[in-house]
Amino acid sequence: MSTRIEIAGLSKALAGQVVLDGIDLAVPAGELTALLGPSGSGKTTLLRMIAGLDRPDRGAVLFDGEDALARPAGERGVGFVFQHYALFRHMTVARNISFGLAVRKVPRARIEEKVAALLRLVQLEFLGGRYPAQLSGGQRQRVALARALAIEPRVLLLDEPFGALDAVVRRDLRRWLRRLHREMHITTVFVTHDQEEAFELADRVVVMNGGRIRQSGTPMQLYREPADSFVYRFLGEANEVPCRIENGFVIADAGFPLGRASVRTGNGTAYLRPHQLMVRPEETGAWRITEVVASGHTSRIGLARGGLSLEASLATGQVLALGLEAEMAVEVEITGGMVVADTAAAPAPLLPGSRLARPHLADRPAEREG
């Protein structure tokens, strides 16, 4: 019963502003796909077009090969969960869930059966008689989901499903939704700006920016082989270091080696994730700690060398064990990262190997060509 979604050349401009620019995307049947991007990237518009709430200027949306755009929203068999749930405030939970069935003139006995089953599914058995205002945020979210599932949709779409919830509820609900999807195997697309949420939930993540798809793939693929620096930066915090590449050696403009990369000679930028920086105390170390900020089980370490500031992240336990504190001299080992040469769009992995750098290159003063 799962439905395959294919999208081709979907474009939309609003008041001269390009919202979507030739979107091509295939969502395999039964998969859970995340549309990930910053606000204004077009992800919500794309979702609304699949639903039929917005119309594209050009392009096609196919459900199992059949033209979905030819049908009005209510006849596409799409369940939609709105960001703020959009529950009918003047109806009880049970009436909210039964709404889609009632407008389809489903017999009352069947509706009651169905509502009871859905209430069990979303673990709200005893709240059918409550009004939305009497529910918590997480409960409302589950009612909205039950209401969308009641019509037995071919496709389930969720717009920022956990955006309005606090962290703990969000995590529980995420796991619950993952389980639910595994049981029901309904083709699902959800929109989020939270990469952690996208990675934890989705089989496939589609990164969007400026109305275009920048990359799509499994979470692992995206993390291992980001298509460009936007994707890399969007998938996690990163230090940006202006650098030069000389014969495969990457040298920071601040004047010290970062590692090796298979990139031609030229200028570029190195991207280093905070957790890829190993810090150890060393009296003769070239780096200085500028600050230590403990935030729960991880700590942020501010580092400086030759006018360059980086941020490392270490387990707080390790910070305590090493006795790291501000103004301490330390040595930093770069264990990985990414390099993008100005002349090439595709990034190359930064390989550890600063110690292999030729001695005369180390600690050479900054000098940039051009």
Next chain:
Amino acid sequence: MSRPALWREPSVLPGFAPSLGATLLWLGLLVVAPLAVMVATAAGLGWSGFWTLALRPRVLGDLQVSVSTALAASAIDALFGFIIAWVLARYRFPGRRLVDALIDLPFALPTAVAGIALAALYAPHGPIGAVLAPFGITIAYTRAGIVVALMFVGLPFIIRTLEPVIAELETEQEEAATMLGASAATSFMQVLLPPLLPALLTGFALALARGLGEYGSVIFIAGNKPMVSEILPLLIVTELEQFDFPGAVAIATLMLSASFLLLMAVNLLQAWVRRQNGE
């Protein structure tokens, strides 16, 4: 003890006792005192004296004119006021602020001015009256004229009570109904209208109250023919002009009771709707 704690709720306003005192004093002076004088005077007529004066055929006929025209005008206002409030709350268009300002005009205009203008427009030779005359429709100097005048004064009440509530309504609710397969009519009746109904009824009650008491704009356009196109407030003024003070008081008391009952009925309906909405 929960009560004293409630009373001592900290607030920038003076405490409960002085503010309740001010409320009662003010309501007493402005609302209750004049009405009490009226009712006391009516009581002075004696039970049978009051009924003889209040139940005169002309009084009952005029009461029927007043109530039916006020109900009709408020009902029509509710329909068109809803549409105007919807447009103002949901759409942005050039001239919107001008339209917005126009709506309050009936509040500010001396009602006699409105009455004269309406009479001129709807008179058989007036710009609108002349158009309608060939179809055998006469507005001015009939009951229809009264309804037109009352619609004019009542419209802002509907719009001003509805507009903020419509603006608060999320458009996502309609979209949710659409996604669930509801037709436009079903969305409107089952999703949009119920949360708006209490505000619509409030506007209706205000327009109705205003319509029952309206005098200035009506007398110029109404025919003022007893029991056909004469409103009760006009009869009160007529009797006062003839120094028939007891007669006027009896009519006024009857009218007060009728208005009170009507407004109470609307309030009960509203309470019922709110209960249905789970509020």
